[in-house]
Structures are given as structure tokens and as C-alpha cells.
Amino acid sequence: MKTKKININNENDYNKFLKKLFLYKSFFYYNTRFVVDTKINNEMLTYIIEALNIKKRKERITYIYDTACKIIDDATPKNMCGFKNGKCYLQRSSKSNKCNGCCRKCLYQSKEGCPTKNLACKLFNCSEVKSRYNMIRVEDLKLLRLLSLKNQMIIKSDYFSKREDVLKDLYAYTLTYSTIRVVCRLIKNQYLLKKDVL
Ligand code: SF4
Numbered sequence: 001m002k003t004k005k006i007n008i009n010n011e012n013d014y015n016k017f018l019k020k021l022f023l024y025k026s027f028f029y030y031n032t033r034f035v036v037d038t039k040i041n042n043e044m045l046t047y048i049i050e051a052l053n054i055k056k057r058k059e060r061i062t063y064i065y066d067t068a069c070k071i072i073d074d075a076t077p078k079n080m081c082g083f084k085n086g087k088c089y090l091q092r093s094s095k096s097n098k099c100n101g102c103c104r105k106c107l108y109q110s111k112e113g114c115p116t117k118n119l120a121c122k123l124f125n126c127s128e129v130k131s132r133y134n135m136i137r138v139e140d141l142k143l144l145r146l147l148s149l150k151n152q153m154i155i156k157s158d159y160f161s162k163r164e165d166v167l168k169d170l171y172a173y174t175l176t177y178s179t180i181r182v183v184c185r186l187i188k189n190q191y192l193l194k195k196d197v198l
């Protein structure tokens with residue numbers, strides 16, 4: 001395997017490196033191991049290099065997904081939604097009857113909160129939360145640029161799903177197949193939720 005050294009001395013170099021990611025993630029660099037020599041302290045750079053050095057498609061997607069979830073979890077304030085008795089800021093202020101420990105009713109919600117890792121849900125913050133905290137935005141997660149355009153779309157819209165299902169949507173090669181999976185799952189989950197309520 002060949003080695004490619006990336007020199008990053010300042011933010012300008014880092015931005016140039018980000019612009020070249022579309023090339024570094026391509027099959028041209030399948031047999032290349034990346035090493036970085038950097039003078040800047042940037043954790044995201046470490047994650048990107050780590051991901052570039054994972055050459056198996058599914059393993060790279062899984063690493064990117066789990067790392068993005070972890071970055072958000074580590075930066076999320078405790079009880080940022082102000083839950084009291086299962087109701088968040090918005091649900092309490094609108095006197096909503098919904099009491100489910102999340103933005104909306106979801107099949108996976110439990111008394112302990114969300115039992116899975118859904119990146120779209122983690123990236124969603126309502127105006128109330130945004131007015132209180134500086135939350136991580138999708139644009140901050142430069143690591144996600146290593147995903148295909150199809151997967152960058154999926155990752156922003158695949159709400160109300162278990163981590164394992166989202167990963168299967170990401171592993172799929174076409175947007176059509178992933179979209180069919182997402183829509184079928186949403187319909188099935190809505191049906192199961194209604195059945196549960198009745
Ligand atoms: S993001 Fe907003 S609407 Fe969703 S649970 Fe938190 S406070 Fe409530």
C-alpha cells in the first residue's frame with residue numbers, strides 16, 4: 001500500500017484539504033494510506049484521516065455514522081430539551097397532551113429516552129433549543145463529506161429509525177432503493193403506533 005503524507009500547517013491548508021476530499025475518498029486512493037503532519041489542533045481532521053484509511057465501504061460508513069453521533073453526544077448539554085414529566089419546553093408551553101420524551105411520538109422511545117442512535121434526530125433542534133444553545137450543525141461535521149451525495153441526503157432525513165436501519169439505508173447503492181426502505185418503514189411505524197394507541 002502506498003502512503004500519502006498530508007501537511008497541514010494552518011486553517012488555509014485544512015480548507016484546501018477539505019476541498020480535495022472528493023478525490024481522496026475515490027477509488028484512485030483505494031491503495032493509499034494517509035498520514036497527517038499537522039500544526040493545528042483539530043479533532044475533526046483526525047476523524048477524517050481515520051475514515052480515509054478505512055477502505056471497506058460498509059466499515060467506513062459505519063465509522064462515519066458512529067463518530068458523528070459521538071461528536072454530537074459529547075457536545076450536547078444534559079437535558080437540553082428541558083424535559084419534565086416527559087414533556088419538553090415546547091410540549092409544556094403549548095400545553096400539549098403529548099408526553100413521549102421526544103419531539104414527536106416514535107416507536108422507539110422508551111422511559112430511558114432514545115434507545116438507539118439516529119443521526120437525523122440528533123441533528124434536529126427546534127427554535128427553542130437553538131435559542132438557548134449553540135448546537136452542532138450538519139455543516140460542522142466535515143467528516144460527513146466523505147459520504148456520497150445520496151448518503152448525505154439520507155443522513156439528514158432518516159428520522160424515527162433505529163441505527164441498524166439507517167445504516168442499511170446508507171449501505172444501499174441507489175437513492176431509489178433507500179427511499180423505498182425509508183418510506184415503507186415510516187408507514188409501518190405509523191401503523192404500529194396507531195395500533196398501540198387504539
Ligand atoms: S428539540 Fe425542541 S421540540 Fe424536540 S424535544 Fe427538544 S425542545 Fe422539544
Ligand code: SF4
Pocket residue numbers: 102103104105106107108109110113114115116118121122159160161162
Ligand atoms: S429515533 Fe429519533 S424520534 Fe425516535 S426516540 Fe430516538 S431520537 Fe426520538
